Amino acid sequence: MNLFAQAFAWLFAPERMEGTYALPTLLGQHLLYTVISVLIAAAIAVPAGWAIGHTGRGREVAVGISGAARAVPSFGLMVLLVLVLGVLRIPEAAVVTFVLLAIPSLLAGAYTGIEAVDRHVIDAARAMGMTEWQVFWKVEMRLGLPLLVGGIRAATLQVIATVTIAAYVNLGGLGWPIIQGIPLRRFEQVLGGAILVALLALLVDLLLALAQRMAVPTGLRTSSRDRSTASVPASS
Amino acid sequence: MIEFRSVAKRFPDGTVAVDDFSLVLPSRQTTVFVGSSGCGKTTLLRMINRMVEPSSGEVEIDGESVLGKDPVALRRSIGYVMQNSGLMPHFTVIDNVATVLRLVGVQKRAAHERARELLEVVGLDLALADRYPSQLSGGQQQRVGVARGLAADPNILLMDEPFGAVDPIVRADLQQELIRLQRDLDKTVVFVTHDIDEAFLLGDQVVILDKGARVIQVGSPSEIIDNPADEFVSAFIGVERGRRALRIKETPHGRVLVDSEGRTQGALVEDGG
Numbered sequence: 133m134n135l136f137a138q139a140f141a142w143l144f145a146p147e148r149m150e151g152t153y154a155l156p157t158l159l160g161q162h163l164l165y166t167v168i169s170v171l172i173a174a175a176i177a178v179p180a181g182w183a184i185g186h187t188g189r190g191r192e193v194a195v196g197i198s199g200a201a202r203a204v205p206s207f208g209l210m211v212l213l214v215l216v217l218g219v220l221r222i223p224e225a226a227v228v229t230f231v232l233l234a235i236p237s238l239l240a241g242a243y244t245g246i247e248a249v250d251r252h253v254i255d256a257a258r259a260m261g262m263t264e265w266q267v268f269w270k271v272e273m274r275l276g277l278p279l280l281v282g283g284i285r286a287a288t289l290q291v292i293a294t295v296t297i298a299a300y301v302n303l304g305g306l307g308w309p310i311i312q313g314i315p316l317r318r319f320e321q322v323l324g325g326a327i328l329v330a331l332l333a334l335l336v337d338l339l340l341a342l343a344q345r346m347a348v349p350t351g352l353r354t355s356s357r358d359r360s361t362a363s364v365p366a367s368s
Numbered sequence: 369m370i371e372f373r374s375v376a377k378r379f380p381d382g383t384v385a386v387d388d389f390s391l392v393l394p395s396r397q398t399t400v401f402v403g404s405s406g407c408g409k410t411t412l413l414r415m416i417n418r419m420v421e422p423s424s425g426e427v428e429i430d431g432e433s434v435l436g437k438d439p440v441a442l443r444r445s446i447g448y449v450m451q452n453s454g455l456m457p458h459f460t461v462i463d464n465v466a467t468v469l470r471l472v473g474v475q476k477r478a479a480h481e482r483a484r485e486l487l488e489v490v491g492l493d494l495a496l497a498d499r500y501p502s503q504l505s506g507g508q509q510q511r512v513g514v515a516r517g518l519a520a521d522p523n524i525l526l527m528d529e530p531f532g533a534v535d536p537i538v539r540a541d542l543q544q545e546l547i548r549l550q551r552d553l554d555k556t557v558v559f560v561t562h563d564i565d566e567a568f569l570l571g572d573q574v575v576i577l578d579k580g581a582r583v584i585q586v587g588s589p590s591e592i593i594d595n596p597a598d599e600f601v602s603a604f605i606g607v608e609r610g611r612r613a614l615r616i617k618e619t620p621h622g623r624v625l626v627d628s629e630g631r632t633q634g635a636l637v638e639d640g641g
């Protein structure tokens with residue numbers, strides 16, 4: 133209990149707003165790395181996942197790549213990349229790691245989203261005379277969006293967690309007070325940092341969970357079914 | 369006029385859905401393909417709008433092979449009503465009906481206006497226009513499907529067991545509306561069903577099919593009932609036993625016709641009497 137009080141005291145101390153390691157700076161770094169990495173990963177994985185989902189081809193390759201990428205220990209990869217690229221390229225090495233980490237979830241979100249769309253609906257869209265692009269854009273992409281946003285959510289949270297450890301290679305971010313505090317036995321600082329990371333993760337998760345719900349097309353929301361009991365006079 | 373010439377379809381897995389099918393479907397008439405499940409009816413229908421490509425043979429519309437046409441343009445020019453409606457779950461009713469019009473470039477306002485007309489044509493309340501398919505009953509969804517098939521005013525309307533999934537009372541209602549619609553619209557309708565009563569009710573030309581879309585008999589309903597090609601047809605249409613096997617019963621008020629269950633189906637009226 134005492135430690136928590138100390139942690140909050142640390143968090144709200146005026147020094148936390150000053151210097152190179154001011155909390156807003158660390159938070160900004162953390163978010164910036166997360167956003168840049170997820171965006172780069174999405175630029176690669178989402179079109180690839182959509183192409184796989186639409187054509188039904190290349191699924192095995194995607195599963196293989198995702199499995200391999202998931203098996204690579206991200207911290208080890210990051211240290212390796214830092215050693216290979218040199219200490220002047222820490223941000224690049226870190227971003228490459230985060231991108232690799234985010235790709236499997238995004239890829240899976242994109243292609244499972246399309247795979248989960250009712251085949252009859254896709255068939256009907258094509259039978260109406262939609263071009264392949266229209267089938268994808270007006271039907272598959274829209275109906276697959278909730279699972280894609282789910283993939284974005286999973287990827288973002290993984291990256292937020294891993295950016296925390298990246299403080300070890302001197303990247304900054306909210307992991308810095310934790311990594312720096314452990315050897316110095318400043319546990320109020322370690323706990324303060326951990327609280328911030330946890331809050332950030334919770335907040336982002338909440339926002340993306342909301343986005344995921346909003347991505348469900350109106351006609352498929354369960355609540356819309358309740359209104360079907362509202363009476364409109366109609367034959368059959 | 370639609371013409372099938374020695375059409376065959378073998379799917380990649382080896383299934384021969386259509387063996388060797390030839391038939392002329394006259395313009396502005398309703399041709400019904402009837403046969404048990406899996407006999408190749410849907411495959412035949414989908415070869416007309418190139419949703420299925422024949423393995424061999426030709427399908428022609430007014431003398432032109434469909435294989436020479438752009439599939440997307442072809443499909444937009446042919447109405448298609450599916451079993452289980454095939455509506456877009458994320459489009460409102462009005463947007464579903466307007467789909468093809470929007471695809472061919474009609475402005476949204478004009479497309480919606482036309483779509484609203486069609487909702488009335490198929491007997492749907494306009495209050496349903498902004499609903500989603502999941503908020504409609506099965507019968508209402510099928511009506512929306514029919515409206516969508518008619519929206520771009522196609523010459524040809526393909527209907528694949530459109531009333532198969534609705535309850536019998538609603539089905540009878542929808543069948544009557546289709547008969548009424550067809551009187552006004554005069555389309556070339558190709559209708560698929562496994563229900564022989566529905567086939568006789570709706571068809572100008574009825575085609576009874578067996579496995580591999582083998583034609584057992586083609587003719588008007590009267591021709592088939594008057595002269596079934598073989599025992600399979602007799603059994604299928606129920607002229608030996610069932611509702612169409614009628615015999616005369618004398619009553620104090622004259623002669624009536626009863627079916628094999630003993631239910632009275634009608635009175636016998638003598639010609640010139």
Ligand SMILES: Nc1ncnc2c1ncn2[C@@H]1O[C@H](COP(=O)(O)OP(=O)(O)O)[C@@H](O)[C@H]1O
Nearest residue numbers: 379381383385404405406407408409410411412
């Ligand atoms: N895409 C397909 N691939 C393989 N076999 C198919 C395919 N579509 C239909 N079939 C088979 O072809 C036969 C005819 O199918 P279908 O035309 O759907 O029959 P129906 O509409 O009369 O029930 C069935 O045996 C069915 O299993």
Ligand SMILES: [Mg+2]
Nearest residue numbers: 409410411528
């Ligand atoms: Mg069928």
